[in-house]
Amino acid sequence: MCVEPWYASDLDGEPLERTLLAYATHPALMHRASMRVGEHFVTRVAYIESPPPPKVMIGDALWDNHVTTFAASGAEAARAFPSRLRSMLARWGFQGHLELRPGGIAIHVAGLQPVAEHYQRLFGITRDVLHAIVD
Numbered sequence: 001m002c003v004e005p006w007y008a009s010d011l012d013g014e015p016l017e018r019t020l021l022a023y024a025t026h027p028a029l030m031h032r033a034s035m036r037v038g039e040h041f042v043t044r045v046a047y048i049e050s051p052p053p054p055k056v057m058i059g060d061a062l063w064d065n066h067v068t069t070f071a072a073s074g075a076e077a078a079r080a081f082p083s084r085l086r087s088m089l090a091r092w093g094f095q096g097h098l099e100l101r102p103g104g105i106a107i108h109v110a111g112l113q114p115v116a117e118h119y120q121r122l123f124g125i126t127r128d129v130l131h132a133i134v135d
Helices: 061-066 074-080 083-092 116-134
Strands: 021-025 033-037 068-071 096-101 104-109
Touching: 021 116, 033 074, 061 083, 068 074, 083 116, 104 116
Parallel strands: none
Antiparallel strands: 021 104, 033 068, 033 096, 096 104
């Protein structure tokens, strides 16, 4: 599923920035971790019900030097973001945010707008990310 989050300073205003988010479910998603590359308005979040997970390193120099990763531990993050996924995202020059929870994933890719071409692109990215994690 792809959605456009709407964030405006008032109810009748234009959105501050337009983007897309993808959500997908898969029973093989078993880990809890998040990552981001870059600072985008959708990565600035508030934690309401619990404190944020700690920032961790996973032991992959390329990843750890370019990606901000959050998880209960570095080992949990490495399981959540397997080597195949990390390599694929590096090849793409990925900018955005991935969040994994047991059974689901949320994806934001910086620069995508709510236009047909970008919806299709985000569907493809979501498919490729899921395959890199679960296959």
